[in-house]
Structures are given as structure tokens and as C-alpha cells.
Amino acid sequence: MTGSGELPDMLTAHCPRLDTAIGEALRGHPAYQPIRRAAGPMFGGRGATCARLLALVLAGDPLPGEDLARFRDLGVLAARQAIPLPVLSEVWDLALAAAARSCWSVAPAASFAEMADLTARAARLAGRAREACIQGYAEAPREGGTSRPLRRLLAETLIDGAPADVIADAAGVRLAPAYLVLVCEAPARTSAAHWQRVSERLDACDGVLYSGDLGGLAVLFPAADPLRAEDAAAEFTAGLAACTRGPVHAATSLLGGLADIPAALEEASQVLTVVKAIPDAEDRPYRADELLVELAILGQPDIRCRLAAVLSPLDAGTDLRRTLEVLLACNLDRERAARELWIHRRTLHYRLDRIRDLSGIDPSSARGIQLFRAALTSARLTSLERDGGHDGGADGGADGGADGGGTDGGGGAGDDRAGGQAEHASFPPPLSA
Structure with a gap:
């Protein structure tokens, strides 16, 4: 075992490297420099702050009132600089994690129990400091008008999983x-x-x-x-x-x-x-238990590759994928789908027969349309992932042109135009979250 006072002495000597570890963890974070500029005059720089807080942890002392006031003021300044609370919390968590890793890296195995006790103390002290910081953040809108409304701040706090009671009280909201x-x-x-x-x-x-x-x-x-x-x-x-x-x-x-x-x-x-x-999404909220099959597809790369193979034969025809998309978006109503595509119903039947002949899967059967729906969903997921969550409409318009076989009496450009309208109705280009 380490002797009495040995671990505290080691951690005190380690403080400069602790300061460096925190700096490396935060370097490059977009909120670090504005927070550092705000905190410097109050705490005397990161090194002085590390030394002071480490001394409090080692002594087992609570944060003095003047330090709590500093953390509150830090929250006020962060709010006035329009730093979102989740970003502020992220910086906080990065600093704490870096400090814990650095201290544990020098703790001897014989001191693990003592180190665990010190870690618990540090967590309690950090929690109190964070609460004061959030309190200042919450009160900032009432002191100056530049930060976001309190109810939005409260929502962000709950979404972030941070303590929300202080902000709820300031906002006058009963959670x-x-x-x-x-x-x-x-x-x-x-x-x-x-x-x-x-x-x-x-x-x-x-x-x-x-x-x-x-x-x-x-x-x-x-x-x-x-x-x-x-x-x-x-x-x-x-x-x-x-x-x-x-x-x-x-x-x-x-x-x-x-x-x-x-x-x-x-x-x-x-x-x-x-x-x-x-392809048949409605203007309503969906729950996970409504889309269990689709969610399962989302996490199965091998299945998605096999579903892609289901659609690949359709590339031999024109407008075939889009025809399936619009048919599904129209809840399998063929008359409505034909109107949306600006084609005759006979042309729609021709396309569905062509899909069956090329793929070996009958879109008129329950099994066939379910399989095509899963395949189109998988292809759409791949497109969204490739575009970073933006719906670029790549899948729906890949087969543009006149219909094969010349049976489309009024197809051609009109088909492209109206088909694009139907596709737009089914697949708007959503913004990323």
C-alpha cells in the first residue's frame, strides 16, 4: 500500500501534466476558446484552476461560495456568447473525463481504493460547480436579452440529459x-x-x-x-x-x-x-413498433445488399423504380398512381408486367409488393446515408425517359414532368437534423 499522503503528493506533482491533458482534450473544440477567454479572468487560467480544484478534492472541502459564484458567472457569459447548453456540457464532460484519465494513469495499483474515493469526491464537487454554471446560464436571459428563451434552453437541457430543475424554476415551468x-x-x-x-x-x-x-x-x-x-x-x-x-x-x-x-x-x-x-410515408408521427422490419433492415448490411439485388434488374427498363415508388405512395391505388405519373392506366399495367418479367417478382402479389417496398426503403436509406441525411431524390429519378416498348401514348417529357411531381409529393428533400 502507499503510505499516508503519498497519493495526494503524487497527484499534486502531476498537476502540470493534468493541465496539459485537459488542454489536449479540449483543443480544437469550437466552444473551447470562447469559454477559455471568459474563464481566464475569473479563475486565473486553466493551470491555476486545475491546482485549486485538485487541492479542494484532496482536502475533501466543498466549493467555497466565491468559487460557486465564479462558475455561475461563467454560465452567464457562456449564455451571452450564445454557446448552446449541450455544447457547454460537452466541453465540461470532455474536461472531466480527461482529468480522470490523467489522474488514474499515475495512481499505483495499491492506491486504487483511495483513488476511487478521490474520484467520487471530485464528481460531487464537479456536480456542484456544474449546477452553479447551469444556474448562471438559466438566469442570463433575464439579465441580458441576448441568449435564447428559457423554455428552449430547458428543452435542450432535458435532451442533453443534464440537471434541469434550476432552469425549470427560472422558466416558471413545472416539469x-x-x-x-x-x-x-x-x-x-x-x-x-x-x-x-x-x-x-x-x-x-x-x-x-x-x-x-x-x-x-x-x-x-x-x-x-x-x-x-x-x-x-x-x-x-x-x-x-x-x-x-x-x-x-x-x-x-x-x-x-x-x-x-x-x-x-x-x-x-x-x-x-x-x-x-x-416510399409510402404519411404526414403523421411514426413509432418504432410500427417500423420494426424497416429498423431491422437498417442494421443489417448483408440484407440490404441482397435487397439491392432485387431492384437491380429494373434498371433494364425505364421509370420502373419510380413507378413502384409512386404506386406505394398512392397506397396501391392504380388509378391514382397513373394520374400522378401522367400515364394511361394500360401503361401502368405494362410497367408492372415489365417489372415482373425482369425481376421474377410479381408486384401485384402481397409478397411481391412487400419485398419491393423493403428493397426501395433499403435503397433510399443508402442514398440518405451517402448524402449525409439529405434526400437528394437519386433513387426516384434514376430511370427517367420514355417508356420501353413505345406503349406510353403520352409518355416522354410529360411522364418525366408529372412523375417528378409525384416523386416530390412522396419524397421531399428533408433537411438534416
Whole structure:
């Protein structure tokens, strides 16, 4: 075992390297320099801050009131510099993780129990400092008008998984025991006026919190009554689609209490990725249990390769993939699909027969259309991944031109034009979240 005072002496001597480790972990982070400029005058630089906080941990002392005030002021300055709270939290976590790794790297094996106790002390001290920082961040909007509204800040805090009581009190919001998380994206052509109307509506909803904009919006609906929360999310999505003239992609998740909000956001975001890929998506929120097959495809690269092989024979024809996409978007209504494609219904039948002949799969059968739907979804997922989440419409328009065989009496350019309209109705180019 180490002798009395040996580990504290080692850590004190290690302090300069601890300072270096934290600096290396934070170097290059976009928020580091503004935070460093704000913290320097208050704490005397990173090295002095490391030495002071390490001394408090080793002595087992709590943070003095003057230090808590400094951390509060740091939060105020971060808010006034418009540093988002999740980014501030990320910097905080990076610094703490780097400090812990650095200290543990020099601790002798015989001192692990003592080191664990010191780590627990440091966590408690850091938690108190972080709470003071968040309190300052929350109070900044009332002291100066430059930071974001408190309700948006509260939503970001819950989404980040950070303590939210201080901000909720400052915002005058009584936190619900649980929240339904809705994520949605509106078409790229929506204007600032659309967003103003939507945000005003959200601000008027009692207890509803939100973050983002129409390019990637996260809304938290109080879910003491889950069914009521689902109805509210569906009503909001329908209103958003009507306001922006849609289509709108949306997904929801409700996993438990406040601590489960980050996981719910992750699940809803994954579902949203699939919703943007399915060819028959509606203007409503989808839940994970509605898209289990598609979510399974998302995580199976081998299956997705095999599904790609299902579609590859269709490249021998023209407009065949797009025909399937529009047919699915029209809920298999052939008359409507023909109108959307601006072709005669006989031409639609010809194309479906051509698809069957080329692929060996009958799109008129239940099994066949399900397989094609899965294949188109998989191809769409691949396109979204390649474009970084942006829907470029690459899949739908790959087969443009007149129909093979010359049976399309009015096809050609008209088919391309109307088909493009049908594709636009089914696959808007969503913004990345």
C-alpha cells in the first residue's frame, strides 16, 4: 500500500501534466476558446484552476461560495456568447473525463481504493460547480436579452440529459414526470414566416418544450397521459403539414421518465431516418413498433445488399423504380398512381408486367409488393446515408425517359414532368437534423 499522503503528493506533482491533458482534450473544440477567454479572468487560467480544484478534492472541502459564484458567472457569459447548453456540457464532460484519465494513469495499483474515493469526491464537487454554471446560464436571459428563451434552453437541457430543475424554476415551468419526444422535418422550401407561425403555436402550448427549427425540430410533449401526448403530437404534425403544405416526416418515442429523454430522442431520430426512406410515408408521427422490419433492415448490411439485388434488374427498363415508388405512395391505388405519373392506366399495367418479367417478382402479389417496398426503403436509406441525411431524390429519378416498348401514348417529357411531381409529393428533400 502507499503510505499516508503519498497519493495526494503524487497527484499534486502531476498537476502540470493534468493541465496539459485537459488542454489536449479540449483543443480544437469550437466552444473551447470562447469559454477559455471568459474563464481566464475569473479563475486565473486553466493551470491555476486545475491546482485549486485538485487541492479542494484532496482536502475533501466543498466549493467555497466565491468559487460557486465564479462558475455561475461563467454560465452567464457562456449564455451571452450564445454557446448552446449541450455544447457547454460537452466541453465540461470532455474536461472531466480527461482529468480522470490523467489522474488514474499515475495512481499505483495499491492506491486504487483511495483513488476511487478521490474520484467520487471530485464528481460531487464537479456536480456542484456544474449546477452553479447551469444556474448562471438559466438566469442570463433575464439579465441580458441576448441568449435564447428559457423554455428552449430547458428543452435542450432535458435532451442533453443534464440537471434541469434550476432552469425549470427560472422558466416558471413545472416539469412533467415524463415527456413524449417528437422529432420532425419539414420541406426545404418552407419560409421564415412558416417557422414564426409554428414557433408561436408551440410557445402557446402549455407545458410543451421544443428545440431546433423546421429543418430539424424536437418537441417534448408532457406525457403524464401518454395517449393524450400522442394525440397532441399527431395534431401538431398534421397542422405543420397543412401550414408548410407538407409533406412532413415525423417520429415519436416515449421510454420513461426525464432521465430517459436522451434515449427517446435517439430512438425517435432512428425512426425518422427510416420514415424518410419508406416510399409510402404519411404526414403523421411514426413509432418504432410500427417500423420494426424497416429498423431491422437498417442494421443489417448483408440484407440490404441482397435487397439491392432485387431492384437491380429494373434498371433494364425505364421509370420502373419510380413507378413502384409512386404506386406505394398512392397506397396501391392504380388509378391514382397513373394520374400522378401522367400515364394511361394500360401503361401502368405494362410497367408492372415489365417489372415482373425482369425481376421474377410479381408486384401485384402481397409478397411481391412487400419485398419491393423493403428493397426501395433499403435503397433510399443508402442514398440518405451517402448524402449525409439529405434526400437528394437519386433513387426516384434514376430511370427517367420514355417508356420501353413505345406503349406510353403520352409518355416522354410529360411522364418525366408529372412523375417528378409525384416523386416530390412522396419524397421531399428533408433537411438534416
